[in-house]
Amino acid sequence: MKKSSSVFQNKTNRRSFLKSGTVAGAATLGAGLLPAGVSAFEGDDNDRAPITKGDIAILTFLSALEQVEADLWIQYAELGGPTPNVPSSIGLSGIDLQLNGKAISTGLASGYVTALQVLDGDMPQYIADNTDDEISHHRFLNNYLQSKGAKPIDLSQQFAILPPSGVTGVPQTGRLTNLKQLTVDTSWWTRYRSANQNPDFGGKFENAVPDLFKAPHTAIPRTDAEAALNADGTIPNHLQAIASTAGFHFGFIEQGGSSLYPTLAQKVTNLEVLRVLLSIGPSETMHFQVWHDKAGNAPKITDGNLTFPDLNTGVDPKTGATGSIGGGETVADLFQTNLIMPEPTFFLESKFGPVSIIRPTSEAGGGGAMAAVQSFVDDGLFLDPATGSNTGIVAVLKRLAEEADDARRRF
Numbered sequence: 001m002k003k004s005s006s007v008f009q010n011k012t013n014r015r016s017f018l019k020s021g022t023v024a025g026a027a028t029l030g031a032g033l034l035p036a037g038v039s040a041f042e043g044d045d046n047d048r049a050p051i052t053k054g055d056i057a058i059l060t061f062l063s064a065l066e067q068v069e070a071d072l073w074i075q076y077a078e079l080g081g082p083t084p085n086v087p088s089s090i091g092l093s094g095i096d097l098q099l100n101g102k103a104i105s106t107g108l109a110s111g112y113v114t115a116l117q118v119l120d121g122d123m124p125q126y127i128a129d130n131t132d133d134e135i136s137h138h139r140f141l142n143n144y145l146q147s148k149g150a151k152p153i154d155l156s157q158q159f160a161i162l163p164p165s166g167v168t169g170v171p172q173t174g175r176l177t178n179l180k181q182l183t184v185d186t187s188w189w190t191r192y193r194s195a196n197q198n199p200d201f202g203g204k205f206e207n208a209v210p211d212l213f214k215a216p217h218t219a220i221p222r223t224d225a226e227a228a229l230n231a232d233g234t235i236p237n238h239l240q241a242i243a244s245t246a247g248f249h250f251g252f253i254e255q256g257g258s259s260l261y262p263t264l265a266q267k268v269t270n271l272e273v274l275r276v277l278l279s280i281g282p283s284e285t286m287h288f289q290v291w292h293d294k295a296g297n298a299p300k301i302t303d304g305n306l307t308f309p310d311l312n313t314g315v316d317p318k319t320g321a322t323g324s325i326g327g328g329e330t331v332a333d334l335f336q337t338n339l340i341m342p343e344p345t346f347f348l349e350s351k352f353g354p355v356s357i358i359r360p361t362s363e364a365g366g367g368g369a370m371a372a373v374q375s376f377v378d379d380g381l382f383l384d385p386a387t388g389s390n391t392g393i394v395a396v397l398k399r400l401a402e403e404a405d406d407a408r409r410r411f
Contacts, residue, residue, distance in 0.1 A: 048270075048271060049269045049270050049271065049410065049411040050269065050270060051148055051269070051270040051272075051273060052269045052270065052407070052410055053407075054267060054268075054269065054404075054406070054407025054408060054409075054410075055268055055269055055270050055273045055407065056145065056148070056150045057400070057403035057404045057406070057407050058264050058267060058268060058273070058277070058369075058404045058407050059141055059144065059145055059150070059273065059276070060145060060150070060151075060153055060400060060403075060404075061264075061369050061397075061400040061401055061403065061404035062137075062141055062260075062261075062264070062277075062280075062404075063137075063138055063141035063142050063145065063152065063153050064153050064155060064396075064397060064400050065257075065260070065369075065372060065373075065397070066134055066137040066138035066141060067138045067153070067154070067155055067156070067176070068155070068176055068177060068376065068381070068393075068397075069134040069137075069138075069253060069257070070099075070131070070134040070135045070137075070138050071156075071160070071175055071176040071177050072176075072177040072179060072253070072381065073127070073130055073131035073134050073135075074097075074099065074104060074131055074135075075164055075165065075175060075177070075179055075220060076127050076131065076179070076219075076220065076246060076250075077097060077104060077106045077127050077128050077131040078104065078105060078106060078108055078164075078165075078169075078170050078171075079107075079108055079109040079112050079113075079165060079167060079170065079220050079221065079227070080107070080109065080112050080113050080116045080123065080124060080127055080220075080243070080246070081097070081106030081107050081113075081124050081127050081128045081131070082106050082107050082124040082125055082128055083106075083107035083110065083113060083124070097128055097131055097132055097135075098135075099135060104131075105169060105171075106124070106128060107124060108167055108168070108169040108170055109165075109167045109220075109221050109227035110227075110229075111221070111227045111228050111229040111235070111239055112167075112220070112221050112227050112239065112242070112243060114229060114235060115235050115239050115240045115242065115243035115244075116243045116246065116247070118235065118240065118243065118244075118297070118298075118299060119243065119244070119247045119294045119295070119297045119298060120293075120294045120297060123247075123294065126290055126294070130250075130254075130287050130290075133283055133287070137280055137283075140280075141276075141280075142154075144276065153400075155176060155393055155396065156176060158392070158393075159176055159391055159392060159393035159396070160173070160174040160175055160176050161174040161175075161384070161391060162174060162175045162176065162177065162178045162382075162384060162385075162391065163175070163385070165179075165180075165220050165221060165222055165223075166222055166223050166224075167221055167222075167223065167224055167227050168224055176382075176393060177381045177382065178380065178381060178382065178383050178384070178385065179218065179219045179220045179246075179249075179381075180218040180219075180220065180222055180385070181216040181217075181218070181380045181383050181385065182212075182216060182217060182218070182219050182245065182249060182379055182380045182381070183212070183213060183214075183215065183216050183217075183378065183379060183380050184209070184212040184213065184217070184219075184245065184248055184249050184252055184379065185207065185213055185252055185375065185378070185379065186207040186208040186209045186210075186212055186213060186248050186251075186252065187205040187206060187207050187208075187213075188205075188251055188252055188255040188292075189205075189207070189208035189251070189292075189295075189334075189335070190205040190206050190207075190208065190334045190335070191203070191205040191255075191359060192255075192292070192340075192342045192343065192359065193333060193334050193335075193339055193343050194329065194333075194334065194343060194345060195327070195328070195329060195333075195343050195344060195345050195354055196326075196327035196328075196329060196345065196346075197345065198345045198346050198347065198359055198360070198365070199359055199360040199365035199366055199367075200347070200359065200360045200361065200362045200364060200365035200367075201346065201365070202365075206316065206318055206319075206334070207317075207318065208248070208295075208309075208311060208317065208335060209248055209298075209307075209308055209309065209317070210317055210318045211305060211306045211307050212245060212248060212306065214305075215305060215306075216380055217241070217242075217245050217306055218242055218245065219242060219245045219246040219249045220242065220246065221239065221242055226238070226239065226242070227239065237301050237302070237303045238303050238304075240299065240301055240303075241301060241303035241306050241308065244295075244298035244299070244301070244308050245306075247291065247294055247295045247297075247298055248295045248298070249379075250287075250291035250294070250295070251288060251291040251292050251295050252379065254284055254285075254287040254288035254291055255288045255292075256372050256375055256376075257281070257284030257285075257287070257288070258281070258284050258285040258288045258358050259358055259359065259360050259361060259366075259367040260281075260284075260367065260368075260369070260372050261277050261278075261280060261281025261282075261284060262277075262281055262358055262361045262367070263360070263361050263362060263363065263367035263368055263369075264277060264368075264369065264404060264407075265277040265278055265281065266361075266409070267404075267405075267407040267408060267409055268407070268409060269409050269410045269411055285358065289340065292340045293340050296311065296337030296338065296340070297337070311335040311336065311337050312332075312335070312336055312337055314330070314331050314332040314335075314336075315331065316331050316334075316335070317335070341356070342356045342357060342358070342359070343356065344356045344357075345357070345359065363405060368401075368404075368405045369400070369401035369402075369404040369405045370398065370401040370402060370405055372401065373394070373397045373398055373401045376397075377390060377394055382394050
């Protein structure tokens with residue numbers, strides 16, 4: 001904006017423009033959202049875009065969605081996090097998860113912990129760390145909103161009504177999310193491996209575990225019996241299926257955040273708000289990378305109507321196809337378990353050639369706020385088992401999502 005060809009050739013012209021009717025409403029609104037005594041144009045010589053209503057809408061929506069994620073991750077940590085009282089002499093990090101100053105008990109279902117460790121021995125620690133991160137995201141965004149004179153958001157008072165697991169030791173308090181009736185979309189697995197398809201261009205992707213997308217399955221043990229190992233210490237197929245469902249659900253949840261932050265960042269006006277989104281978003285991508293790797297270790301098993309296929313056979317688990325699938329790709333390219341880095345694909349325009357990217361990063365490709373909410377709804381996260389319907393949180397999240405998606409960069 002400071003180049004000679006810009007309409008804002010100097011700071012004086014820029015401030016004059018802001019006083020014009022074109023953007024006066026945005027500037028006034030931005031100032032109104034800030035605490036008394038704080039200028040909407042912070043920075044050297046007041047040369048800084050204000051925090052707009054759209055910025056606040058984006059931050060509010062993200063805080064709400066981070067609270068939803070914190071809620072589900074707390075449930076995973078309660079059951080599958082680190083077992084308490086790990087001897088410090090072996091050098092493991094202590095676990096001190098807290099929510100609103102109250103300690104969260106972890107690793108309450110030891111059999112479930114064992115089944116998760118089939119995917120990776122460090123799964124309990126990773127689960128606790130992911131939980132801690134999501135709690136911090138919600139808390140930070142709420143604190144930041146308050147610092148700018150906006151209202152924080154707390155969905156728990158009205159919508160934390162869903163029953164948690166009945167495993168002994170789990171606090172029987174209402175939750176925002178239901179992890180016992182999940183229809184898990186595992187197309188994120190192939191979305192990041194295709195060199196010829198991009199969701200921003202309408203690309204379509206197959207599920208790595210088709211049965212998870214066909215019918216609801218639980219990702220947590222619901223009872224002590226469901227969490228128990230066999231008498232000889234081996235893992236029942238049903239318990240392993242629950243843990244493997246969780247492993248793929250972890251990837252589903254975190255890939256959504258990976259796309260959501262860069263999509264919404266394109267709508268932000270204030271540079272500090274942009275900095276917030278560009279700083280939190282990559283942590284979601286780090287989570288996704290870990291869970292993408294761990295899900296590939298799910299063993300081949302069948303439990304009733306749920307089969308976890310061997311993804312390293314070069315066979316499409318849905319169609320049974322093998323070999324080439326066109327465009328220089330093979331079935332193995334899409335499913336092989338150690339191909340966890342984003343394959344270069346087309347971005348913006350095909351003439352630029354393929355590039356490794358986060359995908360999607362547009363509303364059209366499913367990267368917007370409303371798409372994120374709808375994916376959670378389709379996942380079954382808000383189903384009330386007592387009624388068979390979604391809780392009222394869906395209407396609130398969709399309203400917040402609509403306001404976030406309507407935000408537009410103003411400068």
